[in-house]
Amino acid sequence: MLQRHNEHILSLSPQGRLMSVDLLRGLAIAAMVLVNNPGSWSYVYAPMAHAEWHGWTPTDVIFPLFLFVVGVSMVLANGRRETFPAVGWPQWSRALKLFGLGLFLAIFFYNFRDPAYDWFEDRLTGIRWLGVLQRIALVYIFCCYLVSWLSTRGLIVAAVLCTLVPWLMMLWIPYSGDSGEVFRGQLLFGNHFSAWLDHWLLGSEHLYYRNAEPFPFDPEGVLTTLLAVSTCLLGVLAGLAWKACDGTEEGRMKLCRQWLAAGVLLLVVGQLLHPWVPINKALWSPSFVMVTGGVSLMLLATLFYLVDIRGFRGPLAPLLVFGVNAIALFMLAGVVGRVLIMIPVGETTLKGWLFSNVFEPLFGSYGGSLAFAVSCLALFYVVMWQMYRRRIIWKV
Incomplete structure (x- = not known):
């Protein structure tokens, strides 16, 4: 079923585009949404948090990676x-x-x-x-x-x-x-x-x-x-x-x-x-x-080799759904994330209630915080997939 879904994504992919760049943009925006939506900011695994000041983590690469892709896309x-x-x-x-x-x-x-x-x-x-x-x-x-x-x-x-x-x-x-x-x-x-x-x-x-x-x-x-x-x-x-x-x-x-x-x-x-x-x-x-910039170039080279040279596309296809509608995904995640902390539930918010009563009991504090972020990304994928299959590309 997953293979058929990936094949469907590829069959709908926009023509005349360098697929590795769309995939890289999808990777960047998906990672950005994932790290911006933990169940609790008190429980974030170190690689998914920014360096406190000097130094870097994988999370610190995400925004520069997106800007790097903006530059590549300008030329393409x-x-x-x-x-x-x-x-x-x-x-x-x-x-x-x-x-x-x-x-x-x-x-x-x-x-x-x-x-x-x-x-x-x-x-x-x-x-x-x-x-x-x-x-x-x-x-x-x-x-x-x-x-x-x-x-x-x-x-x-x-x-x-x-x-x-x-x-x-x-x-x-x-x-x-x-x-x-x-x-x-x-x-x-x-x-x-x-x-x-x-x-x-x-x-x-x-x-x-x-x-x-x-x-x-x-x-x-x-x-x-x-x-x-x-x-x-x-x-x-x-x-x-x-x-x-x-x-x-x-x-x-x-x-x-x-x-x-x-x-x-x-x-x-x-x-x-x-x-x-x-x-x-x-x-x-x-x-x-x-x-x-070095990490961005290495990721681009890797995807270019796998996707555009060797044709290894199927398992990476879901990133296309995010990559062709990156700003729409960012806005959706931003709006939903704010709504979840705006809605009051008892003495907390809807987000706080979901984390404390659903995700934390099931997965623990750190695991629950990550599971919440993954669940948000999965929900956003459903919305982005509906846009993608209808060929709705939100061009800013």
Whole structure:
């Protein structure tokens, strides 16, 4: 039955697309939904949680992987053409829609358990301006301009500059706190140049870490978004390498080896830099760009070899259901996740009740938390499958 289902998925797959990229996007968004929806944030297995500050876990790779796929997809959407269209309303429309969806998720919450809850004050006047979708929007439109303006060599230079310039700013530009104390080169939680910039530009009430000291900041902050552009540009460069491939099996194998070798090199160099340039997701440090870019290239090479060269597709087919409707899945997961914590059940919420009364008794605390996330992903798969089989692709 599962084999027939997978065959049905493949028979409906959109034509003219590089399947490994759709699968990689599906893997990224499925992993993102899985780690964002535990039964309880108090019980999360270490690989499914972000590193506390410096360092990295598999979860820290997920968002960069998605941005990497955005870059690859930008090139693939242009087919085999050598020139890219000028940036206009289609690109800006997509970026604005993504940013708007991010703002919608930021305000989509109401605390029904608190009679004195002030939604206007909490969600609207204190709206978080930046977030995951907002970062995707900003990185996407920035890269659209770079891709339309620059040659491949220029894009390499741009990727290097987007990595180094913001980092050098963090290390060398002095900044001061409210008490007048001057800092420079700090890379601490709540005390780094990017945090000071977020606090100064956006205001503490509009940031994710509102209580960080001495500077509230956002993990998707202003300066670090420029660093994230370099991750997307790595995807663009990977896509350009595909465009340059001659299409023969020998050419595709050569491309696969190039992606794999580049991925291993970036991963190793980034890890070796860690003692001097800490791997840090919130700072989107150069070593973080290298490590996550390396993992992304290795995953792309692996899927490209298995799916597009060797034709091993059946067991991976369900990822297509997620991959072709990634933003729809993200929005569905975001809305349902918020609804589950909005609905009061006794002294807790519907999510708390389900975890405490169903999942935790059956699977234990950590196992139950993971089982809850897997159940959510399975439920979302049913919805995404109905969209997929009806060929409904939500294009933002």
